Amino acid sequence: MRVSFNRPSDHVMILNGAVDFARLNLYKDNNRLKRVLVRADDGSFAFEHVFDDVVAFHKIPFPAEARGVTITILEVYPGRRWDDTCVTAIYLKQPPLRPRYDYESTIDAYMRLNGFDRLIEEYERRHGGAKRHASATSREATTLQ
Numbered sequence: 001m002r003v004s005f006n007r008p009s010d011h012v013m014i015l016n017g018a019v020d021f022a023r024l025n026l027y028k029d030n031n032r033l034k035r036v037l038v039r040a041d042d043g044s045f046a047f048e049h050v051f052d053d054v055v056a057f058h059k060i061p062f063p064a065e066a067r068g069v070t071i072t073i074l075e076v077y078p079g080r081r082w083d084d085t086c087v088t089a090i091y092l093k094q095p096p097l098r099p100r101y102d103y104e105s106t107i108d109a110y111m112r113l114n115g116f117d118r119l120i121e122e123y124e125r126r127h128g129g130a131k132r133h134a135s136a137t138s139r140e141a142t143t144l145q
Helices: 025-029 100-113 116-127 129-144
Strands: 002-016 032-040 046-050 057-077 087-091
Antiparallel strands (some): 032 057
C-alpha cells in the first residue's frame, strides 16, 4: 500500500481488519495485518511494525517526517473464513495549518463580504430566532433552579 500525505507527517494510523459494527464476525473471518514493512518514499527510513490482533486504530510512529510511505505486508493473522487481507481505514491526524480563530475570522469576513450576515439577521428577525433562543434560555434557567 502506498500512502501519500499533503504535508510531512511523523506517523500514520491504521484501523486493521474488516471492521463493521453491524457484522462483528468479519474481523476474525478475514485476514488482518500482523507484520508490515514501512518504508519512506524518499528512502530516509525503513522498519518493521507488528500489529496486536485487536480492533483499534494502531498508531505507527515514524523515526522522521515523511511525505509518503509504502507499507508492504510481510505476515497476516489468518481469517477463519476467507483468505483476503482487510484494512478498514488509514488515518492521519495532523495539527491544523492555522489556529481556529484564523479560520473563523476568514469565514466571518467572507460572510460579511457576500452579505450573508445580513441575510441571517433578516431571517432571525422574520422568524423570531433571537426571541426563541432567549425564551429557551429562560426556560432552561427556570428548570435548573
